[in-house]
Amino acid sequence: MTLKNKKLLYIFLYLLSFGQVVGTLILINKIEFIPMINNVILGLSYLVFFALQIFSIYKILNFKFNRYLKVLVGLILIGLCLISMACILMVFAFAGKDNRQVTYDDEKFYILDVGWLDPVYEVYRKNFITMDKLSEDEIKDTFADLNKIENEDTREILKTLIYGREGLDGPKAEEENKNQDLEEAKENEGVVKENKEEVLKNFEVSDAIKIENSDYGLLEVDRAGARSRWFLVKISGDDMEFISELEETSPEASGRMDEDGTIHLDFKDINNNKTTYISKDKGRTFEKIK
Structure with a gap:
Protein backbone atom coordinates (compact mmCIF):
# COMPACT_ATOMS: atom_id res chain seq x y z
CA MET A 1 0.00 0.00 0.00
CA THR A 2 1.39 3.41 -0.98
CA LEU A 3 2.01 6.19 1.55
CA LYS A 4 -0.85 8.20 0.09
CA ASN A 5 -3.25 5.28 0.49
CA LYS A 6 -2.11 4.75 4.08
CA LYS A 7 -2.78 8.39 4.89
CA LEU A 8 -6.27 8.10 3.42
CA LEU A 9 -6.84 4.89 5.43
CA TYR A 10 -5.93 6.54 8.73
CA ILE A 11 -8.08 9.56 7.96
CA PHE A 12 -10.92 7.16 7.07
CA LEU A 13 -10.50 5.33 10.40
CA TYR A 14 -10.61 8.64 12.23
CA LEU A 15 -13.90 9.56 10.53
CA LEU A 16 -15.17 5.98 10.98
CA SER A 17 -14.90 6.37 14.76
CA PHE A 18 -17.60 9.06 14.60
CA GLY A 19 -19.62 7.18 11.99
CA GLN A 20 -19.91 4.00 14.04
CA VAL A 21 -21.23 6.02 17.01
CA VAL A 22 -23.96 7.54 14.82
CA GLY A 23 -24.70 4.08 13.40
CA THR A 24 -25.00 2.62 16.89
CA LEU A 25 -27.50 5.28 17.95
CA ILE A 26 -29.58 4.70 14.80
CA LEU A 27 -29.49 0.92 15.39
CA ILE A 28 -30.69 1.00 19.00
CA ASN A 29 -33.43 3.50 18.08
CA LYS A 30 -34.67 1.31 15.23
CA ILE A 31 -34.51 -1.97 17.17
CA GLU A 32 -35.74 -2.36 20.76
CA PHE A 33 -33.04 -4.57 22.20
CA ILE A 34 -33.44 -5.91 25.73
CA PRO A 35 -31.60 -3.71 28.26
CA MET A 36 -28.57 -5.97 28.65
CA ILE A 37 -27.90 -6.22 24.88
CA ASN A 38 -28.68 -2.52 24.39
CA ASN A 39 -26.17 -1.47 27.06
CA VAL A 40 -23.49 -3.91 25.81
CA ILE A 41 -23.77 -2.44 22.29
CA LEU A 42 -23.36 1.07 23.69
CA GLY A 43 -20.37 0.04 25.75
CA LEU A 44 -18.64 -1.66 22.84
CA SER A 45 -19.31 1.34 20.58
CA TYR A 46 -17.70 3.66 23.14
CA LEU A 47 -14.62 1.43 23.38
CA VAL A 48 -14.35 1.19 19.58
CA PHE A 49 -14.57 4.98 19.32
CA PHE A 50 -11.76 5.40 21.86
CA ALA A 51 -9.55 2.77 20.18
CA LEU A 52 -10.03 4.18 16.66
CA GLN A 53 -9.38 7.72 17.90
CA ILE A 54 -6.11 6.82 19.62
CA PHE A 55 -4.88 4.68 16.73
CA SER A 56 -5.79 7.11 13.93
CA ILE A 57 -4.54 10.21 15.78
CA TYR A 58 -1.23 8.50 16.48
CA LYS A 59 -0.84 7.53 12.82
CA ILE A 60 -1.91 10.96 11.53
CA LEU A 61 0.63 12.71 13.76
CA ASN A 62 3.34 10.52 12.22
CA PHE A 63 2.70 12.10 8.81
CA LYS A 64 5.62 14.15 7.58
CA PHE A 65 4.70 17.84 7.81
CA ASN A 66 5.83 21.03 9.54
CA ARG A 67 6.65 20.48 13.26
CA TYR A 68 4.63 23.47 14.45
CA LEU A 69 1.72 22.45 12.29
CA LYS A 70 1.96 18.92 13.70
CA VAL A 71 1.71 20.29 17.27
CA LEU A 72 -1.31 22.39 16.31
CA VAL A 73 -3.02 19.47 14.55
CA GLY A 74 -2.24 17.21 17.52
CA LEU A 75 -3.78 19.63 20.02
CA ILE A 76 -6.89 20.03 17.88
CA LEU A 77 -7.36 16.28 17.37
CA ILE A 78 -6.76 15.42 21.04
CA GLY A 79 -9.07 18.24 22.13
CA LEU A 80 -11.81 17.03 19.79
CA CYS A 81 -11.28 13.50 21.07
CA LEU A 82 -11.75 14.49 24.71
CA ILE A 83 -14.77 16.69 23.99
CA SER A 84 -16.32 14.00 21.78
CA MET A 85 -15.83 11.29 24.41
CA ALA A 86 -17.54 13.44 27.04
CA CYS A 87 -20.48 14.22 24.73
CA ILE A 88 -20.83 10.61 23.57
CA LEU A 89 -20.74 9.36 27.16
CA MET A 90 -23.61 11.73 28.03
CA VAL A 91 -25.67 10.68 24.99
CA PHE A 92 -25.03 6.97 25.66
CA ALA A 93 -26.04 7.42 29.30
CA PHE A 94 -29.49 8.63 28.18
CA ALA A 95 -29.66 5.86 25.58
CA GLY A 96 -28.96 3.20 28.20
CA LYS A 97 -31.83 1.13 29.62
CA ASP A 98 -32.59 0.17 33.21
CA ASN A 99 -32.72 -3.56 33.66
CA ARG A 100 -35.99 -3.57 35.69
CA GLN A 101 -37.44 -7.02 35.06
CA VAL A 102 -40.67 -8.65 36.13
CA THR A 103 -41.76 -12.24 35.51
CA TYR A 104 -45.51 -12.76 35.20
CA ASP A 105 -47.15 -16.08 34.26
CA ASP A 106 -43.76 -17.47 33.12
CA GLU A 107 -43.20 -14.52 30.75
CA LYS A 108 -40.47 -11.92 31.21
CA PHE A 109 -41.22 -8.21 30.93
CA TYR A 110 -39.16 -5.03 31.24
CA ILE A 111 -40.35 -1.75 32.75
CA LEU A 112 -38.35 1.18 31.38
CA ASP A 113 -38.24 4.76 32.61
CA VAL A 114 -38.16 6.83 29.39
CA GLY A 115 -38.78 10.19 31.06
CA TRP A 116 -36.28 13.02 31.49
CA LEU A 117 -37.11 14.90 34.69
CA ASP A 118 -40.27 13.08 35.78
CA PRO A 119 -40.47 9.29 35.46
CA VAL A 120 -42.43 8.02 32.46
CA TYR A 121 -42.72 4.24 32.33
CA GLU A 122 -43.24 1.88 29.42
CA VAL A 123 -43.70 -1.89 29.56
CA TYR A 124 -42.09 -4.32 27.11
CA ARG A 125 -42.45 -8.06 26.59
CA LYS A 126 -39.19 -9.93 26.06
CA ASN A 127 -38.76 -11.53 22.63
CA PHE A 128 -35.36 -13.32 22.71
CA ILE A 129 -32.81 -10.43 22.46
CA THR A 130 -35.42 -7.84 21.44
CA MET A 131 -38.66 -6.75 23.10
CA ASP A 132 -42.12 -5.56 22.10
CA LYS A 133 -43.80 -2.53 23.65
CA LEU A 134 -47.21 -3.12 25.27
CA SER A 135 -50.09 -0.73 24.73
CA GLU A 136 -52.20 0.53 27.66
CA ASP A 137 -54.89 -2.08 26.94
CA GLU A 138 -52.30 -4.84 26.66
CA ILE A 139 -50.83 -3.85 30.04
CA LYS A 140 -54.29 -4.06 31.66
CA ASP A 141 -55.06 -7.42 30.04
CA THR A 142 -51.63 -8.89 30.75
CA PHE A 143 -51.29 -7.89 34.41
CA ALA A 144 -54.80 -8.83 35.50
CA ASP A 145 -53.74 -9.83 39.03
CA LEU A 146 -51.11 -7.50 40.50
CA ASN A 147 -50.92 -9.61 43.66
CA LYS A 148 -48.77 -12.06 41.70
CA ILE A 149 -45.98 -9.45 41.58
CA GLU A 150 -43.82 -9.63 44.70
CA ASN A 151 -41.74 -6.46 44.22
CA GLU A 152 -43.67 -3.57 45.77
CA ASP A 153 -42.10 -0.81 43.62
CA THR A 154 -42.85 -2.71 40.42
CA ARG A 155 -46.41 -3.35 41.58
CA GLU A 156 -46.95 0.37 42.29
CA ILE A 157 -45.60 1.36 38.86
CA LEU A 158 -47.94 -1.07 37.11
CA LYS A 159 -50.83 0.09 39.27
CA THR A 160 -50.16 3.67 38.13
CA LEU A 161 -50.01 2.61 34.47
CA ILE A 162 -53.25 0.64 34.74
CA TYR A 163 -55.37 2.96 36.88
CA GLY A 164 -53.64 6.29 36.22
CA ARG A 165 -52.33 8.63 38.90
CA GLU A 166 -55.84 9.90 39.69
CA GLY A 167 -57.17 6.38 39.71
CA LEU A 168 -54.80 5.13 42.39
CA ASP A 169 -57.46 5.82 45.02
CA GLY A 170 -60.38 4.90 42.77
CA PRO A 171 -62.75 1.93 43.12
CA LYS A 172 -60.66 -0.50 41.09
CA ALA A 173 -57.44 0.38 42.86
CA GLU A 174 -59.24 0.21 46.20
CA GLU A 175 -60.50 -3.25 45.36
CA GLU A 176 -56.98 -4.26 44.32
CA ASN A 177 -55.60 -3.01 47.63
CA LYS A 178 -58.25 -4.92 49.55
CA ASN A 179 -57.41 -8.11 47.69
CA GLN A 180 -53.75 -7.55 48.42
CA ASP A 181 -54.46 -6.96 52.11
CA LEU A 182 -56.55 -10.14 52.25
CA GLU A 183 -53.75 -12.15 50.67
CA GLU A 184 -51.24 -10.78 53.18
CA ALA A 185 -53.65 -11.42 56.05
CA LYS A 186 -54.09 -15.04 54.94
CA GLU A 187 -50.34 -15.51 54.75
CA ASN A 188 -49.85 -13.99 58.21
CA GLU A 189 -52.69 -16.05 59.61
CA GLY A 190 -51.07 -19.18 58.23
CA VAL A 191 -47.75 -18.36 59.91
CA VAL A 192 -49.44 -17.57 63.24
CA LYS A 193 -51.50 -20.75 63.13
CA GLU A 194 -48.41 -22.80 62.31
CA ASN A 195 -46.62 -21.34 65.34
CA LYS A 196 -49.56 -22.11 67.61
CA GLU A 197 -49.70 -25.67 66.30
CA GLU A 198 -46.10 -25.91 67.52
CA VAL A 199 -47.26 -24.82 71.00
CA LEU A 200 -49.84 -27.64 71.03
CA LYS A 201 -47.07 -30.22 70.64
CA ASN A 202 -46.11 -29.55 74.27
Whole structure:
Protein backbone atom coordinates (compact mmCIF):
# COMPACT_ATOMS: atom_id res chain seq x y z
CA MET A 1 0.00 0.00 0.00
CA THR A 2 1.39 3.41 -0.98
CA LEU A 3 2.01 6.19 1.55
CA LYS A 4 -0.85 8.20 0.09
CA ASN A 5 -3.25 5.28 0.49
CA LYS A 6 -2.11 4.75 4.08
CA LYS A 7 -2.78 8.39 4.89
CA LEU A 8 -6.27 8.10 3.42
CA LEU A 9 -6.84 4.89 5.43
CA TYR A 10 -5.93 6.54 8.73
CA ILE A 11 -8.08 9.56 7.96
CA PHE A 12 -10.92 7.16 7.07
CA LEU A 13 -10.50 5.33 10.40
CA TYR A 14 -10.61 8.64 12.23
CA LEU A 15 -13.90 9.56 10.53
CA LEU A 16 -15.17 5.98 10.98
CA SER A 17 -14.90 6.37 14.76
CA PHE A 18 -17.60 9.06 14.60
CA GLY A 19 -19.62 7.18 11.99
CA GLN A 20 -19.91 4.00 14.04
CA VAL A 21 -21.23 6.02 17.01
CA VAL A 22 -23.96 7.54 14.82
CA GLY A 23 -24.70 4.08 13.40
CA THR A 24 -25.00 2.62 16.89
CA LEU A 25 -27.50 5.28 17.95
CA ILE A 26 -29.58 4.70 14.80
CA LEU A 27 -29.49 0.92 15.39
CA ILE A 28 -30.69 1.00 19.00
CA ASN A 29 -33.43 3.50 18.08
CA LYS A 30 -34.67 1.31 15.23
CA ILE A 31 -34.51 -1.97 17.17
CA GLU A 32 -35.74 -2.36 20.76
CA PHE A 33 -33.04 -4.57 22.20
CA ILE A 34 -33.44 -5.91 25.73
CA PRO A 35 -31.60 -3.71 28.26
CA MET A 36 -28.57 -5.97 28.65
CA ILE A 37 -27.90 -6.22 24.88
CA ASN A 38 -28.68 -2.52 24.39
CA ASN A 39 -26.17 -1.47 27.06
CA VAL A 40 -23.49 -3.91 25.81
CA ILE A 41 -23.77 -2.44 22.29
CA LEU A 42 -23.36 1.07 23.69
CA GLY A 43 -20.37 0.04 25.75
CA LEU A 44 -18.64 -1.66 22.84
CA SER A 45 -19.31 1.34 20.58
CA TYR A 46 -17.70 3.66 23.14
CA LEU A 47 -14.62 1.43 23.38
CA VAL A 48 -14.35 1.19 19.58
CA PHE A 49 -14.57 4.98 19.32
CA PHE A 50 -11.76 5.40 21.86
CA ALA A 51 -9.55 2.77 20.18
CA LEU A 52 -10.03 4.18 16.66
CA GLN A 53 -9.38 7.72 17.90
CA ILE A 54 -6.11 6.82 19.62
CA PHE A 55 -4.88 4.68 16.73
CA SER A 56 -5.79 7.11 13.93
CA ILE A 57 -4.54 10.21 15.78
CA TYR A 58 -1.23 8.50 16.48
CA LYS A 59 -0.84 7.53 12.82
CA ILE A 60 -1.91 10.96 11.53
CA LEU A 61 0.63 12.71 13.76
CA ASN A 62 3.34 10.52 12.22
CA PHE A 63 2.70 12.10 8.81
CA LYS A 64 5.62 14.15 7.58
CA PHE A 65 4.70 17.84 7.81
CA ASN A 66 5.83 21.03 9.54
CA ARG A 67 6.65 20.48 13.26
CA TYR A 68 4.63 23.47 14.45
CA LEU A 69 1.72 22.45 12.29
CA LYS A 70 1.96 18.92 13.70
CA VAL A 71 1.71 20.29 17.27
CA LEU A 72 -1.31 22.39 16.31
CA VAL A 73 -3.02 19.47 14.55
CA GLY A 74 -2.24 17.21 17.52
CA LEU A 75 -3.78 19.63 20.02
CA ILE A 76 -6.89 20.03 17.88
CA LEU A 77 -7.36 16.28 17.37
CA ILE A 78 -6.76 15.42 21.04
CA GLY A 79 -9.07 18.24 22.13
CA LEU A 80 -11.81 17.03 19.79
CA CYS A 81 -11.28 13.50 21.07
CA LEU A 82 -11.75 14.49 24.71
CA ILE A 83 -14.77 16.69 23.99
CA SER A 84 -16.32 14.00 21.78
CA MET A 85 -15.83 11.29 24.41
CA ALA A 86 -17.54 13.44 27.04
CA CYS A 87 -20.48 14.22 24.73
CA ILE A 88 -20.83 10.61 23.57
CA LEU A 89 -20.74 9.36 27.16
CA MET A 90 -23.61 11.73 28.03
CA VAL A 91 -25.67 10.68 24.99
CA PHE A 92 -25.03 6.97 25.66
CA ALA A 93 -26.04 7.42 29.30
CA PHE A 94 -29.49 8.63 28.18
CA ALA A 95 -29.66 5.86 25.58
CA GLY A 96 -28.96 3.20 28.20
CA LYS A 97 -31.83 1.13 29.62
CA ASP A 98 -32.59 0.17 33.21
CA ASN A 99 -32.72 -3.56 33.66
CA ARG A 100 -35.99 -3.57 35.69
CA GLN A 101 -37.44 -7.02 35.06
CA VAL A 102 -40.67 -8.65 36.13
CA THR A 103 -41.76 -12.24 35.51
CA TYR A 104 -45.51 -12.76 35.20
CA ASP A 105 -47.15 -16.08 34.26
CA ASP A 106 -43.76 -17.47 33.12
CA GLU A 107 -43.20 -14.52 30.75
CA LYS A 108 -40.47 -11.92 31.21
CA PHE A 109 -41.22 -8.21 30.93
CA TYR A 110 -39.16 -5.03 31.24
CA ILE A 111 -40.35 -1.75 32.75
CA LEU A 112 -38.35 1.18 31.38
CA ASP A 113 -38.24 4.76 32.61
CA VAL A 114 -38.16 6.83 29.39
CA GLY A 115 -38.78 10.19 31.06
CA TRP A 116 -36.28 13.02 31.49
CA LEU A 117 -37.11 14.90 34.69
CA ASP A 118 -40.27 13.08 35.78
CA PRO A 119 -40.47 9.29 35.46
CA VAL A 120 -42.43 8.02 32.46
CA TYR A 121 -42.72 4.24 32.33
CA GLU A 122 -43.24 1.88 29.42
CA VAL A 123 -43.70 -1.89 29.56
CA TYR A 124 -42.09 -4.32 27.11
CA ARG A 125 -42.45 -8.06 26.59
CA LYS A 126 -39.19 -9.93 26.06
CA ASN A 127 -38.76 -11.53 22.63
CA PHE A 128 -35.36 -13.32 22.71
CA ILE A 129 -32.81 -10.43 22.46
CA THR A 130 -35.42 -7.84 21.44
CA MET A 131 -38.66 -6.75 23.10
CA ASP A 132 -42.12 -5.56 22.10
CA LYS A 133 -43.80 -2.53 23.65
CA LEU A 134 -47.21 -3.12 25.27
CA SER A 135 -50.09 -0.73 24.73
CA GLU A 136 -52.20 0.53 27.66
CA ASP A 137 -54.89 -2.08 26.94
CA GLU A 138 -52.30 -4.84 26.66
CA ILE A 139 -50.83 -3.85 30.04
CA LYS A 140 -54.29 -4.06 31.66
CA ASP A 141 -55.06 -7.42 30.04
CA THR A 142 -51.63 -8.89 30.75
CA PHE A 143 -51.29 -7.89 34.41
CA ALA A 144 -54.80 -8.83 35.50
CA ASP A 145 -53.74 -9.83 39.03
CA LEU A 146 -51.11 -7.50 40.50
CA ASN A 147 -50.92 -9.61 43.66
CA LYS A 148 -48.77 -12.06 41.70
CA ILE A 149 -45.98 -9.45 41.58
CA GLU A 150 -43.82 -9.63 44.70
CA ASN A 151 -41.74 -6.46 44.22
CA GLU A 152 -43.67 -3.57 45.77
CA ASP A 153 -42.10 -0.81 43.62
CA THR A 154 -42.85 -2.71 40.42
CA ARG A 155 -46.41 -3.35 41.58
CA GLU A 156 -46.95 0.37 42.29
CA ILE A 157 -45.60 1.36 38.86
CA LEU A 158 -47.94 -1.07 37.11
CA LYS A 159 -50.83 0.09 39.27
CA THR A 160 -50.16 3.67 38.13
CA LEU A 161 -50.01 2.61 34.47
CA ILE A 162 -53.25 0.64 34.74
CA TYR A 163 -55.37 2.96 36.88
CA GLY A 164 -53.64 6.29 36.22
CA ARG A 165 -52.33 8.63 38.90
CA GLU A 166 -55.84 9.90 39.69
CA GLY A 167 -57.17 6.38 39.71
CA LEU A 168 -54.80 5.13 42.39
CA ASP A 169 -57.46 5.82 45.02
CA GLY A 170 -60.38 4.90 42.77
CA PRO A 171 -62.75 1.93 43.12
CA LYS A 172 -60.66 -0.50 41.09
CA ALA A 173 -57.44 0.38 42.86
CA GLU A 174 -59.24 0.21 46.20
CA GLU A 175 -60.50 -3.25 45.36
CA GLU A 176 -56.98 -4.26 44.32
CA ASN A 177 -55.60 -3.01 47.63
CA LYS A 178 -58.25 -4.92 49.55
CA ASN A 179 -57.41 -8.11 47.69
CA GLN A 180 -53.75 -7.55 48.42
CA ASP A 181 -54.46 -6.96 52.11
CA LEU A 182 -56.55 -10.14 52.25
CA GLU A 183 -53.75 -12.15 50.67
CA GLU A 184 -51.24 -10.78 53.18
CA ALA A 185 -53.65 -11.42 56.05
CA LYS A 186 -54.09 -15.04 54.94
CA GLU A 187 -50.34 -15.51 54.75
CA ASN A 188 -49.85 -13.99 58.21
CA GLU A 189 -52.69 -16.05 59.61
CA GLY A 190 -51.07 -19.18 58.23
CA VAL A 191 -47.75 -18.36 59.91
CA VAL A 192 -49.44 -17.57 63.24
CA LYS A 193 -51.50 -20.75 63.13
CA GLU A 194 -48.41 -22.80 62.31
CA ASN A 195 -46.62 -21.34 65.34
CA LYS A 196 -49.56 -22.11 67.61
CA GLU A 197 -49.70 -25.67 66.30
CA GLU A 198 -46.10 -25.91 67.52
CA VAL A 199 -47.26 -24.82 71.00
CA LEU A 200 -49.84 -27.64 71.03
CA LYS A 201 -47.07 -30.22 70.64
CA ASN A 202 -46.11 -29.55 74.27
CA PHE A 203 -49.52 -30.74 75.55
CA GLU A 204 -51.63 -33.90 75.66
CA VAL A 205 -55.35 -34.22 75.00
CA SER A 206 -55.80 -34.95 78.71
CA ASP A 207 -54.58 -31.42 79.49
CA ALA A 208 -57.60 -29.86 77.74
CA ILE A 209 -60.87 -29.00 79.45
CA LYS A 210 -63.57 -30.79 77.46
CA ILE A 211 -66.44 -28.65 76.15
CA GLU A 212 -69.65 -30.58 76.77
CA ASN A 213 -71.61 -32.00 73.79
CA SER A 214 -68.73 -31.30 71.37
CA ASP A 215 -65.31 -32.40 70.21
CA TYR A 216 -63.82 -29.07 71.30
CA GLY A 217 -61.71 -28.28 74.33
CA LEU A 218 -60.14 -25.37 76.23
CA LEU A 219 -56.38 -25.65 76.71
CA GLU A 220 -54.45 -23.49 79.18
CA VAL A 221 -51.11 -23.05 77.40
CA ASP A 222 -49.55 -20.54 79.82
CA ARG A 223 -50.15 -18.97 83.23
CA ALA A 224 -48.61 -15.89 84.83
CA GLY A 225 -49.92 -15.20 88.33
CA ALA A 226 -53.69 -14.96 88.12
CA ARG A 227 -53.74 -14.66 84.31
CA SER A 228 -54.06 -17.59 81.93
CA ARG A 229 -53.64 -17.95 78.20
CA TRP A 230 -56.37 -20.06 76.58
CA PHE A 231 -56.56 -21.87 73.25
CA LEU A 232 -59.74 -23.32 71.81
CA VAL A 233 -58.81 -26.65 70.20
CA LYS A 234 -60.59 -29.36 68.28
CA ILE A 235 -59.96 -32.84 69.63
CA SER A 236 -59.68 -35.83 67.32
CA GLY A 237 -58.50 -38.97 69.10
CA ASP A 238 -55.05 -38.18 70.52
CA ASP A 239 -54.59 -35.08 68.37
CA MET A 240 -55.52 -31.44 68.94
CA GLU A 241 -56.01 -28.80 66.23
CA PHE A 242 -55.72 -25.08 67.02
CA ILE A 243 -58.96 -23.15 66.32
CA SER A 244 -58.55 -19.76 68.04
CA GLU A 245 -56.99 -17.95 70.98
CA LEU A 246 -59.29 -16.45 73.61
CA GLU A 247 -58.90 -12.86 74.80
CA GLU A 248 -60.09 -13.88 78.27
CA THR A 249 -57.34 -14.48 80.87
CA SER A 250 -59.32 -15.72 83.90
CA PRO A 251 -57.81 -18.89 85.41
CA GLU A 252 -61.02 -20.97 85.71
CA ALA A 253 -62.93 -22.05 82.62
CA SER A 254 -65.70 -24.39 81.47
CA GLY A 255 -67.78 -24.75 78.34
CA ARG A 256 -70.64 -26.42 76.52
CA MET A 257 -72.26 -26.55 73.08
CA ASP A 258 -76.01 -26.16 72.74
CA GLU A 259 -78.35 -27.85 70.24
CA ASP A 260 -77.85 -25.04 67.70
CA GLY A 261 -74.07 -25.58 67.65
CA THR A 262 -73.33 -22.39 69.61
CA ILE A 263 -70.34 -22.70 71.94
CA HIS A 264 -70.76 -21.18 75.43
CA LEU A 265 -67.65 -20.51 77.51
CA ASP A 266 -67.75 -19.48 81.18
CA PHE A 267 -64.76 -17.95 82.96
CA LYS A 268 -64.18 -17.02 86.60
CA ASP A 269 -61.35 -14.82 87.88
CA ILE A 270 -59.72 -14.94 91.34
CA ASN A 271 -62.38 -12.57 92.69
CA ASN A 272 -65.19 -14.91 91.53
CA ASN A 273 -66.25 -12.48 88.79
CA LYS A 274 -67.87 -14.45 85.96
CA THR A 275 -67.62 -13.77 82.23
CA THR A 276 -69.43 -15.60 79.43
CA TYR A 277 -68.58 -15.79 75.72
CA ILE A 278 -70.44 -17.37 72.83
CA SER A 279 -69.35 -18.41 69.35
CA LYS A 280 -71.68 -19.12 66.45
CA ASP A 281 -68.93 -19.86 63.90
CA LYS A 282 -67.45 -23.05 65.39
CA GLY A 283 -65.05 -21.24 67.67
CA ARG A 284 -63.25 -19.02 65.19
CA THR A 285 -64.52 -15.82 66.89
CA PHE A 286 -66.20 -15.17 70.25
CA GLU A 287 -68.60 -12.52 71.48
CA LYS A 288 -68.64 -11.42 75.11
CA ILE A 289 -72.18 -11.37 76.47
CA LYS A 290 -71.61 -10.62 80.17
